[in-house]
Amino acid sequence: MPYLDDPLIIFTDLDGSLLDHHDYSWQPAQPWLDKLSAAQVPLILTTSKTSAEVAELQSALNLTQQPFIAENGAIIHLPPDWRDEAAVPFHISGAGYPEIRQILVALRQRYDFEFRGFGDVTARQVALWTGLTEEEAALAMQRDASEPLLWFGNDLDFARLKKCLMREGLSLTRGGRFWHVMGTGAGKGQAVQWLSDRYQQKRGQPVISMGLGDGPNDLSMLEAVNYAVVIKGHHEHEMPLQREDVAHVFRTDAPGPHGWSQGLNHFITLR
Numbered sequence: 001m002p003y004l005d006d007p008l009i010i011f012t013d014l015d016g017s018l019l020d021h022h023d024y025s026w027q028p029a030q031p032w033l034d035k036l037s038a039a040q041v042p043l044i045l046t047t048s049k050t051s052a053e054v055a056e057l058q059s060a061l062n063l064t065q066q067p068f069i070a071e072n073g074a075i076i077h078l079p080p081d082w083r084d085e086a087a088v089p090f091h092i093s094g095a096g097y098p099e100i101r102q103i104l105v106a107l108r109q110r111y112d113f114e115f116r117g118f119g120d121v122t123a124r125q126v127a128l129w130t131g132l133t134e135e136e137a138a139l140a141m142q143r144d145a146s147e148p149l150l151w152f153g154n155d156l157d158f159a160r161l162k163k164c165l166m167r168e169g170l171s172l173t174r175g176g177r178f179w180h181v182m183g184t185g186a187g188k189g190q191a192v193q194w195l196s197d198r199y200q201q202k203r204g205q206p207v208i209s210m211g212l213g214d215g216p217n218d219l220s221m222l223e224a225v226n227y228a229v230v231i232k233g234h235h236e237h238e239m240p241l242q243r244e245d246v247a248h249v250f251r252t253d254a255p256g257p258h259g260w261s262q263g264l265n266h267f268i269t270l271r
């Protein structure tokens with residue numbers, strides 16, 4: 001089990017993990033946030049939200065010096081002092097948003113597929129779909145590398161859409177409300193691996209990674225880290241992990257930020 005002063009990096013999902021599923025508060029996690037910050041352990045927000053949505057939260061959590069992973073891993077946002085080589089704030093896996101939109105629109109014209117993506121509608125419509133305010137919906141629409149869509153057609157057409165997207169190097173991932181179209185090689189797990197390698201290079205020594213998440217879209221992240229905390233979710237999905245090092249997997253009995261703290265208590269030894 002790692003000590004707090006080991007070369008740790010921690011990846012965390014937001015909704016239902018660090019943030020309460022109902023009121024989005026992280027109060028119960030504050031004592032651990034303070035400890036991690038004092039020990040200079042990087043905490044990397046790893047979420048399906050867009051960069052625009054994460055930015056505000058990241059500064060509320062005092063984490064603006066850290067990278068973050070947005071749009072389910074399709075985009076990695078790098079802090080200013082990481083940008084020396086390429087001088088770009090982003091690492092994008094797979095296709096960018098304009099290309100994804102172009103492919104979707106062309107396929108819809110050709111096959112009469114019945115779907116609507118965020119790029120087809122107004123902020124008011126996205127607000128109605130999601131329960132966000134119109135201002136929040138506008139932030140959720142500032143996309144870099146993935147497109148959420150609602151499917152209104154039949155199963156046969158859906159299978160055909162999936163096949164067509166695959167030929168274009170795109171895949172469909174199921175989220176809470178929407179299907180997400182993004183690059184086939186993109187995902188939370190791949191992004192976590194990419195960043196872990198970068199930390200290792202930067203520091204010139206192996207890092208110990210930990211991941212915390214509550215949903216099916218966190219599974220690839222929980223497979224990719226050294227220590228996995230499966231937070232009790234507000235859903236019926238099983239959270240099966242393929243890994244054999246069962247002592248490195250902890251399943252909490254509390255949800256949200258209470259479970260989040262439970263996970264860190266379980267794995268990290270203070271001295």
Ligand SMILES: [Mg+2]
Pocket residue numbers: 013014015016017213214215
């Ligand atoms: Mg979640």
